[in-house]
Amino acid sequence: MVKLIRDTWQLAEPYTPEISQFFYGMLFTLAPATRDFFPINMEVQRGRLVRALVHVVQLVDRPDDLAPFLRQLGRDHRKFGVVPKHYEAVGTALLAALKRHLGDAWTPQVERAWAxxxxxxxxxxxxAAAADEYPASWTGTVAxxxxxxxxxxxxxxxxxxxxxxRAGQYLSVEVPQRPRLWRYLSPANAPRDDGSLEFHVRAVDGGWVSRAIVSHTQSGDVWRIGPPMGRMAVDRQTGRDVLMVAGGTGVAPLRAILDDLGRWGTNPHVTLFYGGATSDDLYDLEQxxxxxxxxxxxxVHPVVEHGEGLPGFExxxxxxVVTRHGAWPGHDVLVSGSPAMIRATVSRMLVAGTALDQIRYDPFTID
Ligand SMILES: Cc1cc2nc3c(=O)[nH]c(=O)nc-3n(C[C@H](O)[C@H](O)[C@H](O)COP(=O)(O)OP(=O)(O)OC[C@H]3O[C@@H](n4cnc5c(N)ncnc54)[C@H](O)[C@@H]3O)c2cc1C
Ligand code: HEM
Known part of the structure; x- marks a missing residue:
């Protein structure tokens, strides 16, 4: 099933913009109420949902990895107002869009595999959505x-x-400057008695939401916040030491975990490699x-790509740098950062001899 899906997606992928356009046209005809879940200007998100759908569908043969993520994703989708009949409409629209662009490659077997x-x-x-006892989303005020x-x-x-x-998880947020453009952010603190959350946000080039947050957020703004997601955590009961690898604002969820560990008298030993292009990128180093x-x-080991000879930096x-120190046997490894950084770090660690089941990261991103 998965091979058929992957092979046909390889043929279809170059046409993602056309497939997305057809998909949305069909979806909004079948289920007009879903139009309100998406931004007014559809160009902004382009193929986001179609790429997300295809990405997840291709992972169907990894049920152990996928099941916890799907449960979180299902709960998370409640924030849009998604109800069961919308799933049917999305499925129909996706299959119709693929069929239209795959021509003869869309055989009955292929259709069955995707369906x-x-x-x-x-x-x-x-x-998971039906079983969830929590609200579909929360509101919070910027303090x-x-x-x-x-x-x-x-x-x-x-x-x-x-x-x-839980410390180490992430949440999606919708800010008033960018309605309906939800983005994931990781609280940098463990849950507090007053419930407040601290986010570290970096404005990325051409970024719709991150630039608006960094430049235009004001105290008093009301944010909508989706349900917690993600699997990064430290299990203090295993007695195993911990290696943390953080790039840029990827340090935020790891900081939340450190904040949580700080409440206990004894902890496993934690080695944190915190990296960026230059020392200016390591904004959280002093803390x-x-x-x-x-x-x-x-x-804590600070790491810079440029700036050889800086004392105290690798x-x-x-x-x-992490693989220069060996394979880290006996450690639980948490990796957090941009998708490119996660990919590079995990693949080099596997080559260096670290076992895949030692490593945790939140991989499900389409960027
Ligand atoms: C699990 C998870 C946790 C996250 N936690 C945080 C966090 O704590 N703080 C934070 O600032 N961000 C975090 N992000 C990234 C965040 O969700 C957004 O993707 C990011 O802010 C860009 O959104 P945007 O709307 O500004 O960019 P978009 O308009 O969506 O994209 C614009 C361009 O920027 C590129 N781009 C997107 N993300 C990045 C990136 N991270 N680095 C470089 N280029 C990028 C896109 O490919 C695109 O070309 C997290 C992402 C995930 C998946
Ligand atoms: C099997 C079914 C589905 C899967 C696997 C799925 C997966 C995803 C994922 C992974 C994202 C996050 C993309 C990102 O921002 O990184 C997403 C976003 C989104 N999904 Fe779904 N989804 C499904 C069904 C639906 C349904 C039925 C609806 C209702 C119409 C829906 C509406 C949305 C919307 C509005 C977004 C926000 C992104 C955007 O604006 O395009 N999804 N989906």
Whole structure:
């Protein structure tokens, strides 16, 4: 089933813009209410949903990895207002769009493969959505917006009600400057008594939402926040030491985990490699060093790609530097950063001899 899906997607992928256009046309005809889930200007998101759908459908043969993610994704989709009949409409529109662009390659076997995989995935998402006892989304008010550098801001949000997240998880947010453009962000703090969340946001080139957050967020703005997602965590019971590898704002969820560990007297030893292109990118280094100075179980290694000879810094990409230290046997490994950084680090660690089941990261992103 998966081979048929992958082979046909390879043929169809160059036509993603046309497939997406047809998909949305059909979806909005079959289920007009779904138009309101998407931004007014559809150009902004282009093929986002189609690429996301195809990406997830191709993972149908990895049920162990996929099942927890699908449950979270199903709960998360409630924030749009998605109900079961919309899943049917999305499935029909996706298959019709693929059929139209695949011509003769769309055989009955291919159609069955796509339909079966979509049904399995949509069912898992809907079951989790139906079973969820929490609200579909929360609102929170921005209490602080502080520029840490020209392209980076710290935003503290006070939710109206406690959001049940674990340190290391991420959430999606919708900000008033960019309605209906939800983006994932990772709280940089463990859950607090007052429920407040701190986000570190970097403005990416050409980024619709991140630039608006960094430049235009104001105290008093009301954000919508989706359900917690993600599997990064430290299990203190295993007694295994921990290696953390953080690139840029990828440090945020790891900081939340360190914040959580800081509440306990004894912890596994944690080695954190924190990397960026230059030392200016390591905006959180001083706070991390302060944390390490009072918590002997934590060691922080700053890493820069450019700027050889900086005292106290290791030089190279995170993938280079971490694997220079060996295969990290006996460690649980958490990797967090851009998709490219995660890919490079995980693949180099596997070559260096680290076992895949030692490593955790949140891989399901389409960027
Ligand atoms: C699990 C997870 C957790 C995340 N946590 C955080 C966080 O704590 N803080 C934070 O600032 N961001 C975080 N992100 C990234 C964030 O969700 C957005 O993708 C990012 O802010 C860009 O959104 P945008 O709307 O500005 O860019 P878009 O308009 O969606 O994209 C514009 C362009 O930027 C490129 N782009 C998208 N993301 C990146 C990136 N990360 N680096 C470089 N180029 C990129 C796109 O490919 C595209 O070409 C996280 C992402 C995931 C998947
Ligand atoms: C098997 C079914 C589905 C899967 C696997 C799926 C998967 C995903 C994923 C992974 C994303 C996140 C993309 C990102 O921002 O990184 C997403 C976004 C989204 N999904 Fe779904 N989805 C499914 C069904 C649906 C349905 C039935 C609807 C209702 C119309 C829907 C509406 C949306 C919307 C509005 C977004 C926001 C992105 C955008 O604006 O295009 N999805 N989906």
């Amino acid at each position: 079966e995989a979509y049904t399995i995935i949509a069912r898992a998402m809907q079951e 602080e917006h502080r520029r840490l550098s020209w392209d980076l801001a710290l935003i503290r949000v006070e939710p109206e009600h406690h959001i049940p997240y 991390l060093r302060a944390l390490a100075s009072t918590n002997p179980w934590l060691t 030089h190279g990409t995170l993938a280079d």
